[in-house]
Amino acid sequence: TQLLEQSPQFLSIQEGENLTVYCNSSSVFSSLQWYRQEPGEGPVLLVTVVTGGEVKKLKRLTFQFGDARKDSSLHITAAQPGDTGLYLCAGFLSGGYNKLIFGAGTRLAVHP
């Protein structure tokens, strides 16, 4: 059982559509991060959220940290083919801040 549950596991959409990826846990995290990974490469950090209820925007990407710091979401507006990739959420557990735990990832394909 994953400590961080991501959904959906796969997402295939057309260019211009909106989408939301969810990251849920029963545990509290001191901070949560979202990464994007391209084939054959390591994950690259997109954003870090620290405060419960925090919302951060990165161009067409909106990240939200739940009030209780147990969940997070990534919303992409008007998806483009360049958004295609594996999106991973990862969190530092409260009190165990040296361990970064990852979710299983959401594989997104955006078709022209």
Added chain:
Amino acid sequence: NAGVTQTPKFQVLKTGQSMTLQCAQDMNHEYMSWYRQDPGMGLRLIHYSVGAGITDQGEVPNGYNVSRSTTEDFPLRLLSAAPSQTSVYFCASSAGVPGNTIYFGEGSWLTVV
């Protein structure tokens, strides 16, 4: 800028063989870690280190050893390779404070036959 460098990039081992995956970073980061990535399971933490001489276990440490004799290097040793250790391995480093950017290497593809 070298960042995090992993070697080798590809390796095929026979069951029972031992090997070491090398990881080096040139950013003077205190925190380093090793992950393995398997289909449908994301990245799982194997071992991590918060500084030279200090290591600790992650989620899946069995079958792997690490040491941290210098700030720059964090090798991962497979003592007796098993087919279940076929995976992609990533080394990562950061300044060590939660929320700091974690930099990943490009990965090492290991196949155990």
